[in-house]
Amino acid sequence: SHLHRINCVDSARCPSCGARSESVRHYLQHCPTFADARWRMRTRLGRRAEKMRTLLFTSQGLDELARYNARTGRL
Structure with a gap:
């Protein structure tokens, strides 16, 4: 959701699962x-x-x- 706020991505949704908001905590846990x-x-x-x-x-x-x-290929 931070990337959405600073206009780096079009949506705050998680691109992997579609959850309403992707955060570091969501990604990691x-x-x-x-x-x-x-x-x-x-x-x-x-x-x-x-x-x-x-x-x-x-x-x-x-x-x-x-x-x-590395396993997730996200960063």
């Missing part, structure tokens, strides 16, 4: 399209994968986040 990639990330990080703080601010979280992005 909720989008059904990426359930398999998310499962792999959670397998490696455990419950810590549920915390945005872990994904964005720890070296292990950032490593897994890079793998997740």
